[in-house]
Amino acid sequence: MLTKEQIQGYASLDRLGVVYGKNGFAAGQIALGAELYVAPRERSRLRLDMLDVQEDYYSRFKERLDLVLFYSKEKSDGLTERRLKGKDSPFPFVREATKQRPLEEAYQIGVFGDPSHPDFPDKGKYEIPSWSSTCFIRSGDSKRMSYQKFSLPVSDGNGGLHFDILRDCVLAWAKILRPAHGLAGLTLLQENSSLPGLYPTLQKYPGLDIQAALDFSMEAEGTHDRIKCVNWLTVLGEALAEDLGGEFVLRNALEPECTLYTYPGGILIQAGEAPRLADVAVPGNDELLAPYRKVAFITRRVRFMDYEDNLFRVEEPLNGAKEAKKWASRFD
Secondary structure: OOOOHHHHHHHHHHOOOOOHHHHHEEEEEEEEEEEEOOOOOHHHHHHHHHHHHHHHHHHHHHHHEEEEEEOOOOOEEEEEEEEEOOOOOOOOHHHHHHOOOOOOOOOEEEEEOOOOOOOOOOOOOOOOOOEEEHHHHHOOOOOEEEEEEEEEOOOOOOOOOOOOHHHHHHHHHHHHHHEEEEEEEEEEOOOOOOOOOOOHHHHHOOOOOOOOHHHHHHHOOOOOOOEEOOOOEEEEHHHHHOOOOHHHHHHHHHHOEEEEEEOOOEEEEEEEOOOOOOOOOOOOOOHHHHHHHHHHHHHHHHHHOOOOOOOOEOOOOOOOHHHHHHHOOOOO
């Protein structure tokens, strides 16, 4: 059970968890986030499943959302943008628009909240919505994974945290998407993945993930059976779970420090009661990360390590691929 002080500490990340870039602009924001990676499969069903997940995100959090982006025949070369006004769901229209998009073409849908922050009166300096959900379906001739990513603030604004909701969403959407793998927990949202400056924050807080679904899926190419890394929640599709020995082996190796949830199509591993930042400058860092290290150990041989570029930009003389490998191995 988290103490009142711990809850307040986590809640403060919604305001204090900003990573500043040059000229006082926001380069990153700590939030709760998830990434689910889906191997190529029957496209009409995949598109409908992705739509179901996006609509469920909207239904759960619609009071916090104000923008939807989607492909339609109105803009064959780009995304159509619609503001969410009133109580009517945009998804009947979005579903109709998807029918006009050729099935073999790539498809994307995103719903977002207002990227506002009390410490940034100039909204141009803070453009990172903590409320967001994006799915991207690869074109029919691509061997790369499609993905679903989403985020939400750490605090619910009423003295509680979104940890249980994060887990509930990941489980619900894993049942729909049957991903090859995925992860969720405290993550660093990027304002622009082409900008450097976030890596020092990742080094300071090893419990922190970075939301980089597009970058990872590009790096992985046609590899579907290797995970990005582990986090508070680690999703293993059925094939990966069986490759690691199955539910019985995983439970024996991970419990009681970790909790396992099974669903049709895979296993979700929860590393401890709550997600951890684990500041390296604070004593006790290793103890906080003990459950993460257990998950990292048992999944080490199915971790993706063939980086040719990076997941985050680094400053010279650092090499992005080398630092990505080092970061992915941080719990070893």
